[in-house]
Each structure stands twice: as C-alpha cells, then as structure tokens.
Amino acid sequence: MKQEKTEHKHIKTLTKSSLTKTLVSGGCGECQASCQSACKTSCTVGNQACER
Amino acid sequence: MLDKECVHCFSHNHQYFVVDGNSGSVHLLDELAYQMIKAIKDGLEFDETAVINHLSNEYSPRKIKEAFEEITVLVKENLLFSPDFTEIPKEIDSVVKALCLNVAHDCNLRCKYCFAQTGDFGGKRELMSYAVAKKAVDFLINASKNRHQLELDFFGGEPLLNFEVVKKTVLYGEEQAKKHNKNIRFTITTNGIGLTKAIQDFLNEKMYNVVLSIDGRREVNDAVRQTINGEGSVHDVIVPKYQEFVKARKGKQYYVRGTFTKNNLDFCEDVLYLAGLGFDQISMEPVVADSALDYALTEAELPTIFHEYHRLADELLEYYQTKKSFNFFHFNVELKKGPCLYKRIAGCGAGHEYIAVTPTGELYPCHQFIGDEKYKIGDVSQGIIRPELGERLKHAHVLNKPTCRKCWAKYYCSGGCHFNNLKYGGSLSDPYLLACEMERKRLECSLYIYSSLNN
C-alpha cells in the first residue's frame, strides 16, 4: 500500500490495539483492582492505565 | 472472512467513530469512510466496485477509492473487521492483591437503596475488631506473594463508625508493608457524617483515594440519603465538610460519588450541581435494584438515560472551554496506555485478586457477595479454603461469555459485575443487559469526549 497512516485523509486511528503484543509479553499484575477506585458497583477496565 | 459482528459504528455531533471490538482499535472518520464501513458491516460486499456503486450518488469515485484504500490498509493490519482469537488465551496465575475491609456492618444513615441493607448486609450490626483487621493485613501480605503494589479499602456500612480500627490498621499495614517490601494504597468510602477535622487530617495524610458519598442536589440527596430518624438534611451536614476536606486534600485523589435512580433521571443536573459546589472529581452511578422497586431503572428509562449521558458529555466539554473543568469518572477512557489483555480479561478480579472481609473475618469474593453463605470462600485465619470459587469467577471472563465475546465493548468493559450478572443476568456467564446498554453508551460518550479534546 502506498499510503502511510499519517497521510490518511478519511480516517484517523485514535488507538491501535496492543492486545496481541501483551499476549506475548504477559501481564505484570501490578495494576489497580478496578472496582476499588471509585464506584464499587459497576466494573470497567477501559479507563485504567497500565502501571508499567 | 471479515468479522463484522464486533464492529460498532456511531456518531455524535458530526463526529464519526468506528470501534473494532476484536482488536480494541478506535477510529475517527469522515462521513464518507463512516458510511462505507457501516454499509460493509450491514452486508455490502468488501469490494471497490461495490462501494463505488453504493456511494457514487453522494461522492466522487476518486474520493470513494481513496477512502476504500485507507479502509483496506486497516483491514490488512487487523485494526478493522479483525478476527477474534481462534483460541482463548490461557488464564495467567493471579494472586490476591486487594482487600475490601468491611470494618463496620453498621451505618449512621438509612439510605433507601442501600445494597448493604442499611449497613448490616442482612446480618447483625457489628464492628470489626483490630485483631481481625490485623489478621486481614497479614493475609493480604502473605497471599500477595511477590506482588508489590497492594490495595486495602475501608468500607462498610460506614467505616468511620469504627475509625479507631481504621487508624490502627493503617499504621499496622504501613509497618508490615515496609517489612515485606510492599506498597499498600489505602482507600476509604464514607457518607461524610462523621468526618471531623481530626479524621479529615488523618485521611488526607494516609489515604490514596477517598470516596465521598453524595447524590447531588439537596432534594435529590435528601429524598434517599436519610438520617436514622429521618430528620434534618444530610446534604446540609456533609457539603461543607466535603468542601473543607477536598480543599485540604491538596490535589490528592478523591471522588464525590452519587447514585442516580428513576427519581432523578435528569442526573446531569446533579453532576453539574456538584461541579458548581467546587468538586472536580465526580462519579455518578446508576442504581442497581430489583425492577419491582419504585426507584429501579428499567429498559423504559434507557432513552432518557442515554440522552442525559450525551447532555452530560456536551456540558463537560463546554466546561473545559469556559469554566473550571471537572472529571466524570465514567467518561474516562485510557487510549494511550491502556491495560494489557490479561487485565482486560480479568476485570475486577473478584474472588482471586480482590477479596472482601466481613467484621468477623470471613472472606467473600467481593463486597457484593457478603451475606450469601454459598459464596463464603474462607476466613482471615485459614486464608482461602475454597479456591475453586475464585477460579469459577476468574474463568467467567469476556471471552468465555458468549454475549460478551460478540460485543464491541468487551475489552473496555471487562464483562460487567459478576454479582449483578448472577442476580439480574441469570448466571455468571450472562451479563446484566441493562447495565450493558448503559456501559456501552458511556463508552461512546468517553470516546467522543476524548476525540473532542484531542483533535
């Protein structure tokens, strides 16, 4: 393909997944338990930052 | 074969988004590319001639070709219409790293929607002794093996009813953490009634995060959050305390946290009210309750709730431009440095990474399960005696839940709350669909806010 990501006119990728990468490297487990942070009733992980 | 099921297209205020659920990728598009992807998702052939024919009434063939080429690149890079895992990744070993200490099964308020049944969790009103709390700390340090970063949350009931034990436990925890080369982050959730100056000082010094309960406007808060004899305004007691406390926190993490019910479906007003009081870290949760209860949320309320989330998103952006900005917990999304696949799968970790402790020292998978004997998994003296229960919860992750596996939000959501799934979804592997609808709407709003602020 001729075009590079940065030259895209119609699409801007806000985030590329790194899921398959971390599949290989494994998780370190140092991150926060999500429920603890602010809610205690609804659980979500998309808002968390990796601690590495 | 393109996997179309897990792709989600949505737009808000002329911004166009596509989320590729299987890879977790998010794209912002112009209207042409958006229409093209949407048409392909809905069945149009993934072929240049087919898309030109489909869109040539509105766009020039040159533009259509250009957009098609960009889409093709994304497909090739597995960032769009990407395949699901052919094999489910193996679960990795996990250790207990977070405890929820229910230091008081008692409360000085009688909130109508309390999941802890006004503090006693359906049992006796009781306080945790320091001896039990100490054992809980020892259990955490021991069970966490070589994990360095640990969490200890003081919860209840109302934990300040047992403040002396909170205080001593923090000091003991610090001492033990140092001895074993760990770092414990202490957190607490309080209704604010007992927040004296001395307690505020201690919490500001020691607590990594403090959650302050309040539902918003006076009439909304006081309709559900009530004193034991039902007299006086809880709102008027706690607001000045919270303001004083937050000011003295000097930027350390906190949240004012509320619950909205069917009785305040205009909850955006409550969030803005809290922002107006000067709070800049706000969380507002939908109540989880049996649909027979008069304040419970049901499917019928969803359109209003969705509208309200959108309104809140727009208001929040407005605040960023004109007034003092604030942070709404549920609109946070981490796109740059988000968690690894294992975290996205493990979710809350209830029962294997996260454990709740009752005042008498019994262990449960999380604070929600407390009181249901079937889910008792051990005690602070013996540790976990039924590991198979935690394993069951661990195994009930997004890739093992058929509905979640097909959901575009799976790697952001993590599969919902196990307890709510069991109680309202029907089983551990069936998500509570009402919560799903709201979760997905919040995620849409989060992405919209993210892109508005970053582009």
Ligand code: SF4
């Ligand atoms: S719990 Fe619901 S929103 Fe979350 S991943 Fe599962 S189906 Fe999607």
